[in-house]
Amino acid sequence: MDLTPFREKIDALDQQIVELLNQRLAVAAEIGKAKRGSGGQIYVAEREDAVFRKVTGLNQGPIKDDALRAIYREIMSAAIALEQPLLIAYLGPEATNSHQAALKKFGASVNYHAFSTFADIFTAVEKGEADYGIIPIENSTEGSVRDALDQFVGSDLKIVAQLYLEISYTLISKSPLEKITKVYSKDQALAQCRMWLQRHLPHAQLIDTASTARSVQIARDEEGAAGVAPEIAATHYGVPVVAKGIQDKANNTTRFFVIGKKPSGPVGNGRDMTSLLISLGDEDAANSGALLKMLKPLADRGINLSKIESRPSKRRAWDYYFFLDVAGHHDDPAMREAITELKQFCTMVKWLGSYPVAG
Ligand SMILES: O=C(O)C(=O)C[C@]1(C(=O)O)C=C[C@@H](O)C=C1
Numbered sequence: 001m002d003l004t005p006f007r008e009k010i011d012a013l014d015q016q017i018v019e020l021l022n023q024r025l026a027v028a029a030e031i032g033k034a035k036r037g038s039g040g041q042i043y044v045a046e047r048e049d050a051v052f053r054k055v056t057g058l059n060q061g062p063i064k065d066d067a068l069r070a071i072y073r074e075i076m077s078a079a080i081a082l083e084q085p086l087l088i089a090y091l092g093p094e095a096t097n098s099h100q101a102a103l104k105k106f107g108a109s110v111n112y113h114a115f116s117t118f119a120d121i122f123t124a125v126e127k128g129e130a131d132y133g134i135i136p137i138e139n140s141t142e143g144s145v146r147d148a149l150d151q152f153v154g155s156d157l158k159i160v161a162q163l164y165l166e167i168s169y170t171l172i173s174k175s176p177l178e179k180i181t182k183v184y185s186k187d188q189a190l191a192q193c194r195m196w197l198q199r200h201l202p203h204a205q206l207i208d209t210a211s212t213a214r215s216v217q218i219a220r221d222e223e224g225a226a227g228v229a230p231e232i233a234a235t236h237y238g239v240p241v242v243a244k245g246i247q248d249k250a251n252n253t254t255r256f257f258v259i260g261k262k263p264s265g266p267v268g269n270g271r272d273m274t275s276l277l278i279s280l281g282d283e284d285a286a287n288s289g290a291l292l293k294m295l296k297p298l299a300d301r302g303i304n305l306s307k308i309e310s311r312p313s314k315r316r317a318w319d320y321y322f323f324l325d326v327a328g329h330h331d332d333p334a335m336r337e338a339i340t341e342l343k344q345f346c347t348m349v350k351w352l353g354s355y356p357v358a359g
Contacts, residue, residue, distance in 0.1 A: 032083025077107025159353030281347030
């Protein structure tokens with residue numbers, strides 16, 4: 001069959017797509033100029049949310065919404081890069097789950113820098129050395145990332161967006177499965193793949209490493225060695241993938257926050273979420289009456305709570321902070337009223353940020 005006529009059609013369409021993309025980017029460049037003049041935010045979570053909803057709403061197929069979203073992620077990433085080069089801070093080394101989350105949120109056209117601690121990421125964004133940071137906040141099987149939550153106590157940075165990343169592990173090695181004698185990875189990653197490894201590599205030695213990325217470096221250099229890491233690490237270090245999706249539990253998902261200096265505006269229509277940090281002060285946190293009192297200003301206004309987490313304040317024994325995720329935006333009148341009421345009896349009510357629910 002002669003494919004020439006089809007390919008000619010595709011060539012003509014590609015020409016239009018490229019022209020339209022460049023027209024769109026030229027408009028973004030204008031927006032960038034206006035933002036630089038007024039000190040506006042380059043990455044605008046609520047606008048990106050609206051663009052994603054608009055284009056998936058227009059979609060009649062056959063392209064899948066996920067594919068369309070991925071394409072638009074890269075279009076807006078290119079727009080951002082044209083408006084102003086952005087630097088995104090994440091928990092390294094390169095090719096970690098945090099790196100993958102950062103790429104998923106900001107696309108391939110912005111710059112990334114790996115930091116070794118959460119505190120370093122907060123400091124880099126506070127000092128303006130990075131524009132945004134990506135912080136893992138909770139995992140569907142392991143629970144909250146406490147060190148990350150604690151950083152918010154002493155910081156004025158805002159949560160500007162969230163995203164969910166399905167955590168999937170890949171067996172990475174130069175050797176075929178039957179020649180693998182050692183499997184390296186971070187203990188949590190090995191633990192999450194224990195059943196698969198038992199079934200497919202019952203005689204291999206399991207060896208703990210400092211990070212999943214490190215295990216792939218070892219697999220690159222050592223015959224018969226494999227690493228267990230996100231797939232991005234195989235590409236990054238140029239080591240072949242032996243098996244994908246080797247984690248024992250499906251739907252193992254990590255939630256990440258994007259942190260920045262300026263808050264995000266509302267999306268509206270119940271599609272915003274707000275995070276608050278509350279301290280009850282002298283009220284006994286173990287007293288259920290005190291907890292009830294804290295939740296009442298929210299409940300009275302029909303503001304739904306999706307998460308509550310307590311952390312020791314480290315100021316006094318048995319003194320706690322509460323991290324709350326509630327539905328709505330800080331600018332909603334009901335939310336403002338609830339916060340004002342909370343401030344009347346709580347020693348601290350800190351607004352950590354409002355952001356689109358959709359990640
Ligand atoms: O609307 C804006 O503020 C833009 O900068 C344009 C645009 C886009 O390409 O649609 C790019 C980056 C922002 O994060 C949001 C949207």
